[in-house]
Every structure is written in C-alpha cells, then in structure tokens.
Amino acid sequence: MANEKVIIIAVKQQKQTNVHFESSLAELQSLSNTAGGDVVQIFTQNREKMNPATYLGSGKIEEIITSVQENDVDLVIANDELSPIQLRNLSIALGVRMIDRSQLILDIFAQRARTKEGKLQVELAQLEYLLPRLRGQGTELSRLGGGIGTRGPGETKLETDQRHIRRRIHDIKQRLQTVVKQREQYRKRRKTNDVVQIAIVGYTNAGKSTLFNRLTNSDSLEEDQLFATLDPLTRQIQLPSGMKVLITDTVGFLQDLPTSLIAAFKSTLEEVTEADFLIHMVDGSHPDLNQQQDTVLRLLKELQADTIPMLTVYNKKDLFEQDVIPMNHPYMFMTAHREADIQQLLRKVENLLKAEWQFYSLSLLPDQGKLLQQLEQDTIIESKLFLEEKQVYKIKGYMRKDIPLNRLLEE
Structure with a gap:
C-alpha cells in the first residue's frame, strides 16, 4: 500500500526556543514516517500565540490550500494539539483530512499495542480524545476512509454517539482496573521473592x-x-x-x-x-x-x-x-x-x-548449602573461600538493607 502524502503545519510561538521548535518538528516528521506517511512539505509560521479559530493566519492557510491541491495531499498534520473548533475549521478550509500531533501519536500507539491491556489503554485514550471533538463533525470522525489517524483497536467504524462512547469509556476503565490489580499482584509476588x-x-x-x-x-x-x-x-x-x-x-x-x-x-x-x-x-x-x-x-x-x-x-x-x-x-x-x-x-x-547496599561477612557450615545458594542468587558475592582448618565457608559481599537475609547480619 502506498504511503499517504502528508503536509506538516506548525506555529512557532514566542516562548519557544528555536532548538526546541526545530526538534519538535523533526520529531513530528519522524512520527509521520513511523505511521506510514511521506512528508511532502512543512509550513511554519511565527506568531505570538495560535489563532484560536484556525491555528494559523489566513495568508498561510491560502499557501497550504495551493500545496494540498498541487501535491495531491491526503492528510495535514498540526504540530500542536488542536481544539475541536480549530480542527473543524482547518479541515473545512483545506478540503482534506486534518489531524494533530496527539491523534498521530495515538494512531501509532494503536498500531503498536500487542497485549490486551495495551489495546485497552490506547482505545481509552482515543475515545477520551474523540469525545469533545464529536459535535458537528458528522462522518468526519468515522473510520470509513481509513488511513493515518483513523486506526484503533479493532479498526471498526466509530459510532458518533456520545452516549455510546461514554459507556465504552466506563467499560474500559473497569476492565483496566482488573488488569491493574493483576499487575499489582504480580509485582507484590516479585517483591516477596526479593x-x-x-x-x-x-x-x-x-x-x-x-x-x-x-x-x-x-x-x-x-x-x-x-x-x-x-x-x-x-x-x-x-x-x-x-x-x-x-x-x-x-x-x-x-x-x-x-x-x-x-x-x-x-x-x-x-x-x-x-x-x-x-x-x-x-x-x-x-x-x-x-x-x-x-x-x-x-x-x-x-x-x-x-x-x-x-x-x-x-x-x-x-x-x-x-x-x-x-x-x-x-x-x-x-x-x-x-x-x-x-x-x-x-x-x-x-x-x-x-555502593548503595550493605557490606557483609559471614561464615557458613558445609550443610548450609541452601542458604549459600540464596546468597549467591540474591546478593553480590565478592569472595567465597572454604577454610579447611575450621571447615567453614567464608563469604563476603553486599546485600540490600531491607530484605529478610539481613537477619543473618544480626545473629
């Protein structure tokens, strides 16, 4: 499948340094490539702050319209997170699909999620992003066309019904709570294993x-x-x-x-x-x-x-x-x-x-093999010598300060 032709648009605000701005642009280009897009042109504009209605000024928008038509562009990506109004106005003005940095990142996460938890988390983030942007969008936000910014778990057509999305968000949050509890149990088990x-x-x-x-x-x-x-x-x-x-x-x-x-x-x-x-x-x-x-x-x-x-x-x-x-x-x-x-x-x-841990020096009898094995697995052993005349192992090493093995140091 051929890559989508992409135009990137960005506003450099006064508070941003040149290095940070250039770096975020390069990153957005890399993100676009990762998602399967070919960046054909980048438009930037210096402004004190973003235009609340159209993100960029009208002159710059005219330039972008010309480029969209001349290069047969499929998608325009904004370097900042856009408000629902900016997204809608730009999409209408440019006559092409429009997404922002956040949607692009969500799209890549949707492609990359492998586990059930990962997929649920991506879907939750996508729905929470989508909810305030539904009103007045009609089929704009449906998944009918496919392409960058439209992918997600299942890649089904999104219903533009706010109640349905709210129910789905509630359902995912509950399912994620279960997964989080399971993860906590795994972690506790790992902790008790020292x-x-x-x-x-x-x-x-x-x-x-x-x-x-x-x-x-x-x-x-x-x-x-x-x-x-x-x-x-x-x-x-x-x-x-x-x-x-x-x-x-x-x-x-x-x-x-x-x-x-x-x-x-x-x-x-x-x-x-x-x-x-x-x-x-x-x-x-x-x-x-x-x-x-x-x-x-x-x-x-x-x-x-x-x-x-x-x-x-x-x-x-x-x-x-x-x-x-x-x-x-x-x-x-x-x-x-x-x-x-x-x-x-x-x-x-x-x-x-x-450097963070506690130094220890212990003598173990030959029949304390299980304890020696535990020290080898759970501590950093510096030296291990068997003293023939005393018939003991002399162990020196380092262990964490808060593990059950510490009791050996107190004996």
Whole structure:
C-alpha cells in the first residue's frame, strides 16, 4: 500500500526556543514516517500565540490550500494539539483530512499495542480524545476512509454517539482496573521473592529494546522507529557475580505526550516506580539529547521515581559526531550492539548497587548449602573461600538493607 502524502503545519510561538521548535518538528516528521506517511512539505509560521479559530493566519492557510491541491495531499498534520473548533475549521478550509500531533501519536500507539491491556489503554485514550471533538463533525470522525489517524483497536467504524462512547469509556476503565490489580499482584509476588528489579527507561528510539535484547537474548521489537516498544517486557538476567535480577524494557518517553495518553499509560510506567535501579538510555548521537534527557527526568519526577538510583548510558557512541558532555552522573558511553560494552555495563551496574547496599561477612557450615545458594542468587558475592582448618565457608559481599537475609547480619 502506498504511503499517504502528508503536509506538516506548525506555529512557532514566542516562548519557544528555536532548538526546541526545530526538534519538535523533526520529531513530528519522524512520527509521520513511523505511521506510514511521506512528508511532502512543512509550513511554519511565527506568531505570538495560535489563532484560536484556525491555528494559523489566513495568508498561510491560502499557501497550504495551493500545496494540498498541487501535491495531491491526503492528510495535514498540526504540530500542536488542536481544539475541536480549530480542527473543524482547518479541515473545512483545506478540503482534506486534518489531524494533530496527539491523534498521530495515538494512531501509532494503536498500531503498536500487542497485549490486551495495551489495546485497552490506547482505545481509552482515543475515545477520551474523540469525545469533545464529536459535535458537528458528522462522518468526519468515522473510520470509513481509513488511513493515518483513523486506526484503533479493532479498526471498526466509530459510532458518533456520545452516549455510546461514554459507556465504552466506563467499560474500559473497569476492565483496566482488573488488569491493574493483576499487575499489582504480580509485582507484590516479585517483591516477596526479593528479586532485584532494574528498569530500562529513556526517550523513544534511544536503544532501550536493543539493550534489553542483548542482555536477555530476547527478540522484542527493535526498530529505528519511534515507539517500537509499547508493552513492558520483564526477563531474568544474571550479573557478573552470579546474582539474578529482573530487567524490564519500558515504553519510550516523548515530549508533549497527549495528556490522555499519560493518564492511560500510568499503569504501564508503574513498572518504573517499583524498580530498585534505573538504566537511563540516551541517544548520545541525537542533536537534541539534552532536551530528551530533561523530558525523561521530568516524567520520572511526575511518576515519583526520581529518587531511584540511576545510571545514565549515552548509547550509539559509534555515531557521535562531537564530544558528548554528560548532563547526569554516574554515566557511561556505549554501543548496545558491542558485547564488550554490555559486559562493562553489567559490571558498572553491579558496582553502583554495591555502593548503595550493605557490606557483609559471614561464615557458613558445609550443610548450609541452601542458604549459600540464596546468597549467591540474591546478593553480590565478592569472595567465597572454604577454610579447611575450621571447615567453614567464608563469604563476603553486599546485600540490600531491607530484605529478610539481613537477619543473618544480626545473629
């Protein structure tokens, strides 16, 4: 199927810096490509603030109308979230389908959702976005035509009946509550098992899934596209000392995420709040890496996960065109495809965990094999010696301060 021809329109407001504006435009272009669009032209306008009725000024709209007709354009995408009135007026004026940044992101999420929970969350976000935009739209908002901005779970024709949509929103929220409870039970079970949990976080397309796959020998979706991963995946891995930990790959963060999506995906990101340690992946080759780091740190703060110990990993060092000055410490540079870098990362994580944990030194009898096995799995063992003359194992290592194994230190 041929890609849809897309025009991007954007207003640069006075409060925006040039770097941020250019970065958001480049991101929107990348999002359009991910959704299956070919961007044929970009129109920008400097304004003190957006036109409340038509987003852009009338002169710029005339230019866009000409381009739509000359290039046989299928779709126009606005860089900002538009009000229902702006969306309707622009669609009528341009005589072509019109969506905004939020709709585009929702559309990509709809394509990417794999699990039942992911699909429900996307549908909820889409319906909550759609509800205030129904009045006076007629068939404009139905799914009859298909294409970017019209996809969703089931890809059925949306009924433009507000009562039906409100009922569906209520139904989805109830079903999601059940899923969230199940997820909480899984998490509690993992907590009682005393397994250390590490979450990989970062801006979309920073290389999180590549790292996850290299660490776990998995094959989660790994593409040079935004939002390649939507549903969190958790696997067990072993650190160099032999300790077993759980590692989770999370959905990519993005600036200017639709508010309905942030709310809908809170439970997906709750995996992050439960983690004992975070690996923050940064695309070190990206021109706007500082803005991307800020976005992730801000969202972590909103999730109240900003106090969890974290290692910042500046990935794609093979693509760096200039020296990267680390904004966050501790940090390391790596290329996720290199095995030597993966091993260095695991050693670094282990050293940082040791700095947070409590040192211990224990003597175990040969018949305490089960306890020794537990120490090997749940703590970082530095040395293990068998003292012949005393017939004991001398174990030295590090363990978390709040686990049942701590009782051994008090004996």
